[in-house]
Amino acid sequence: SVDERTYIMVKPDGVQRGLVGNIIGRFEQRGFKLIALKLVHATPEHLEKHYADLKGKAFFPSLIQYMASGPVVAMVWQGLDAVKTGRAMLGTTNPLQSSPGQYSFAYGTIRGDFALAVGRNICHGSDSVESAEKEIGLWFPEGIVQYTHDQAKWIFE
Numbered sequence: 843s844v845d846e847r848t849y850i851m852v853k854p855d856g857v858q859r860g861l862v863g864n865i866i867g868r869f870e871q872r873g874f875k876l877i878a879l880k881l882v883h884a885t886p887e888h889l890e891k892h893y894a895d896l897k898g899k900a901f902f903p904s905l906i907q908y909m910a911s912g913p914v915v916a917m918v919w920q921g922l923d924a925v926k927t928g929r930a931m932l933g934t935t936n937p938l939q940s941s942p943g944q945y946s947f948a949y950g951t952i953r954g955d956f957a958l959a960v961g962r963n964i965c966h967g968s969d970s971v972e973s974a975e976k977e978i979g980l981w982f983p984e985g986i987v988q989y990t991h992d993q994a995k996w997i998f999e
């Protein structure tokens with residue numbers, strides 16, 4: 843739907859590598875509305891809740907250690923098919939399988955443009971509307987600011 847919400851998070855490697863502005867810029871440029879944003883150094887306990895689905899995986903301990911190694915940028919973006927479109931903008935979990943941009947001025951996917959290793963893929967995006975709602979509640983328990991996005995009338999019919 844037009845007002846679907848997704849949880850997007852620049853991971854500690856994306857913050858350290860100075861990619862926050864680039865990632866935000868892509869969502870702005872696409873026409874999504876920014877409705878929540880904060881820098882947070884999450885605890886392992888909090889990250890274990892975020893990645894609860896992956897608890898049995900061999901890489902789970904190193905994933906939690908990496909995600910707790912520095913601050914992340916937690917965001918909520920709203921717009922048409924935000925969850926699916928956000929995932930498409932990220933690219934595949936393993937960045938090696940994602941296309942980089944083909945021309946110097948063109949964007950590929952976020953992971954395809956900036957990352958090589960699956961364990962350092964710089965950005966998270968919700969994989970379904972249900973997980974987006976769960977993640978938004980986990981990262982923004984204080985709630986979300988309401989405002990009118992004046993560009994919306996130029997982006998949607």
Ligand code: DAT
Nearest residue numbers: 896901905934935960961962963966967969
């Ligand atoms: P995604 O982040 O694309 O939703 P996921 O939810 O399956 O992927 O996994 C969460 C994160 O865990 C992923 O971004 C990077 C890490 N991860 C996934 N598979 C991995 C693997 N085989 N080895 C190391 N890290 C992995």
Ligand code: MG
Nearest residue numbers: 966967968969
């Ligand atoms: Mg996932």
